[in-house]
Amino acid sequence: MKVTADTESCVAAGMCAFTAPEVFDQSQEDGVVVVLSEQPPESQHAAVRRAVRACPAQVLSLTE
Numbered sequence: 068m069k070v071t072a073d074t075e076s077c078v079a080a081g082m083c084a085f086t087a088p089e090v091f092d093q094s095q096e097d098g099v100v101v102v103l104s105e106q107p108p109e110s111q112h113a114a115v116r117r118a119v120r121a122c123p124a125q126v127l128s129l130t131e
Contacts, residue, residue, distance in 0.1 A: 068112055072100045073126040082121040087114035100126065 070090060072083075079098030083091035090111050092101040107115055119127045 068107060068109075068115065069130040070102055070105055070107060070115060071128050071130075072102050073128075074099050076124055076126045078124040078126075080123050082123065083118040083127060086118040086121050087111060090115055091118060 072091075077099045079093065079100075081093055081098065083100055084093050087107075090102065090104045090107045092103055093099065094101055104111070115129065119129055
C-alpha cells in the first residue's frame with residue numbers, strides 16, 4: 068500500500084491524524100496533512116483505509 072495526500076486541497080480537518088496517527092499528522096503551521104509513512108506496515112492498513120474514507124476533502128489516496 069502506498070499513501071499520498073494532496074496537501075494543496077487539504078482543509079486541515081484532522082480526521083486522518085485522529086484516525087491513523089501512526090501514518091498521518093498535521094503541520095504545526097497550518098494544520099495541513101503530513102504523511103508520516105508513505106508505505107505503512109500491514110498492521111496500519113485498516114486504519115489508513117478508515118482515514119481515507121473519513122477525509123472531508125477527499126485529499127488522501129491509496130495505491131494497493
